[in-house]
Amino acid sequence: MGLLPKGITQFDFDDTGRFEVHLDQACNAKFESELHYDTNVSGTLSYGQIGALSGISSQELFLWFPVKGIRVDVPSSGLIYFDVGVVFKQFSLSLFETPRDCMAVRDLESGNSIRDGKVNLRNFDMNLIKKALGGTICRKVDKRSSAIAQSV
Numbered sequence: 001m002g003l004l005p006k007g008i009t010q011f012d013f014d015d016t017g018r019f020e021v022h023l024d025q026a027c028n029a030k031f032e033s034e035l036h037y038d039t040n041v042s043g044t045l046s047y048g049q050i051g052a053l054s055g056i057s058s059q060e061l062f063l064w065f066p067v068k069g070i071r072v073d074v075p076s077s078g079l080i081y082f083d084v085g086v087v088f089k090q091f092s093l094s095l096f097e098t099p100r101d102c103m104a105v106r107d108l109e110s111g112n113s114i115r116d117g118k119v120n121l122r123n124f125d126m127n128l129i130k131k132a133l134g135g136t137i138c139r140k141v142d143k144r145s146s147a148i149a150q151s152v
Contacts, residue, residue, distance in 0.1 A: 003050075003070065005029045005037055005102035017045040021055075027102030031095045034059040035067075037102060048074045058084055065089075 010022040020042040028036050041055035049071035056067040065084035072080050072093065080096060082089040 002096045002099040004041065004099060006099045007102050013045075019043060019045060023102070025104045028105050029100040029102045031100065032091055033089075036064065036105070043069070048072050053083075058082060058089060060089075 004021055005023070005027060007024045007027065008021055009024050011019065012021075013019045020040060023037055023039050023041070026037065026039050028034050036057040036059065038055040041053075043050045043053035049069060051069045053067055053069050057064045058067055059065075067082050068085055069083035070080060071083070076093065078093050080091050080093050082091065
């Protein structure tokens, strides 16, 4: 599975499922959209999902969204869902079959990023966000990655 790019220098994993990955440099990889990886990526692995994720952001149009978790359907539907805080972005699992090359970049500046969660998305037009995310928006119901798929 290629959720993480090439360039991993260290990988730590403990008995609770907590992991930390160290990359040789911050970088961007192109899938259906651009993903940014910080030099340190961490999260918690559990059956069918990664929670408490930090260090990955997804770009749609001019906005950067922090990826807070990743989940797959069990049994597999062939889809993978990225939790970007207020919505879930859906991708085909086949995009992540092999690790991608990652282009070195400087860390994103906070003025151009909402990775830190400090931008209030209520000020944005949800139709613009829906268009940027490919038309499918899953509204979050609770913090356990439960979602009801619905169009905005």
